[in-house]
Amino acid sequence: MTDTLTITRPDDWHLHVRDGAALQAVVPHSAAQFGRALIMPNLRPPVTTAQQAVDYRQRILDAVPAGTAFEPVMSLYLTDKLPPEEIERAAAAGVKALKLYPAGATTNSDAGVTDIRKTYATLEAMQKLGLLLLVHGEVTDPAVDLFDREAVFIERVMIPLRRDFPELKVVFEHLTTQEGAQYVRDADRFTGATITAHHLLYNRNAIFTGGIRPHFYCLPVLKRETHRLALVEAATSGSPRFFLGTDSAPHPAHLKEHAFGCAGCYTALSAMELYAQAFDNSGALDKLEGFASFHGADFYGLPRNSGTITLKREAWTVPETVPYGEATLKPLCGGEQLAWKLVA
Ligand code: DOR
Numbered sequence: 001m002t003d004t005l006t007i008t009r010p011d012d013w014h015l016h017v018r019d020g021a022a023l024q025a026v027v028p029h030s031a032a033q034f035g036r037a038l039i040m041p042n043l044r045p046p047v048t049t050a051q052q053a054v055d056y057r058q059r060i061l062d063a064v065p066a067g068t069a070f071e072p073v074m075s076l077y078l079t080d081k082l083p084p085e086e087i088e089r090a091a092a093a094g095v096k097a098l099k100l101y102p103a104g105a106t107t108n109s110d111a112g113v114t115d116i117r118k119t120y121a122t123l124e125a126m127q128k129l130g131l132l133l134l135v136h137g138e139v140t141d142p143a144v145d146l147f148d149r150e151a152v153f154i155e156r157v158m159i160p161l162r163r164d165f166p167e168l169k170v171v172f173e174h175l176t177t178q179e180g181a182q183y184v185r186d187a188d189r190f191t192g193a194t195i196t197a198h199h200l201l202y203n204r205n206a207i208f209t210g211g212i213r214p215h216f217y218c219l220p221v222l223k224r225e226t227h228r229l230a231l232v233e234a235a236t237s238g239s240p241r242f243f244l245g246t247d248s249a250p251h252p253a254h255l256k257e258h259a260f261g262c263a264g265c266y267t268a269l270s271a272m273e274l275y276a277q278a279f280d281n282s283g284a285l286d287k288l289e290g291f292a293s294f295h296g297a298d299f300y301g302l303p304r305n306s307g308t309i310t311l312k313r314e315a316w317t318v319p320e321t322v323p324y325g326e327a328t329l330k331p332l333c334g335g336e337q338l339a340w341k342l343v344a
């Protein structure tokens with residue numbers, strides 16, 4: 001049995017760090033685990049210009065504890081009206097990606113895209129300049145059942161998008177279904193996907209066990225067990241199409257424990273421990289490094305990290321709450337024991 005695991009320093013290719021006091025609270029957690037993180041742009045107002053991304057990146061760097069090397073990789077928020085010239089400025093400023101939120105799909109997505117065809121001139125510029133498109137892959141059509149929104153997105157958006165922009169690199173973010181995993185597995189090298197730790201570890205029963213449990217509510221929502229198993233198979237397959245993206249999404253505890261509870265699981269505090277558990281459960285710890293440290297960097301066309309991290313099989317208890325500005329934050333699995341611990 002493997003009890004100590006040393007791997008190349010991993011990256012988180014899907015992370016929400018918010019801004020202000022919230023940012024100060026959460027950035028140190030990610031910086032302790034990862035070499036880089038792709039920062040999601042769904043602030044209020046969203047990050048839609050190269051200059052805003054540059055300024056936001058500096059605020060994140062200012063929150064990194066001294067002596068820790070952590071690099072925020074920036075994205076812009078795609079809107080119906082984002083001008084193609086902004087893509088040139090973004091590329092020049094080191095921005096790597098644009099995030100497509102279908103309008104109304106999730107937290108702070110009201111400025112999102114109402115019809116992807118409206119963004120075609122911008123996507124053209126991205127394809128030309130090598131910026132990635134990161135998609136929240138759910139349709140928002142209220143006639144489509146919440147649990148089917150990812151599968152329908154493949155038919156209505158992904159297939160036409162791939163046909164019209166065959167060389168645009170597209171990341172299908174936070175995959176949650178068997179259909180999504182199969183689509184990405186069979187796609188060509190211009191399509192990749194992130195998978196969260198919570199979608200590898202839990203199915204939708206977790207939201208309803210012993211009462212409604214808002215800290216397991218995220219979007220896309222957890223699905224049934226068959227889907228979880230398909231995601232585990234994809235993540236542990238060794239395929240370079242699949243890589244780590246926590247979608248760690250902090251919200252004040254009182255806004256999750258609410259009549260209209262916010263979507264998002266906070267996993268940054270123990271992200272690698274959760275992924276190690278998921279890979280260990282399927283006897284695939286040997287596949288963790290590729291998924292966590294190589295496939296994402298390779299897909300983004302960035303160098304792999306040079307340092308390492310070490311995880312040890314050592315039980316510890318995740319804190320129930322952590323400070324979050326004036327509020328508190330409840331990490332996923334707070335108060336529970338995890339079997340793996342990040343030790344260096
Ligand atoms: O659960 C989620 N939370 N899903 C998203 O797509 C957004 C995120 C957030 O920003 O809170």
Ligand code: ZN
Pocket residue numbers: 014016040247249
């Ligand atoms: Zn997200």
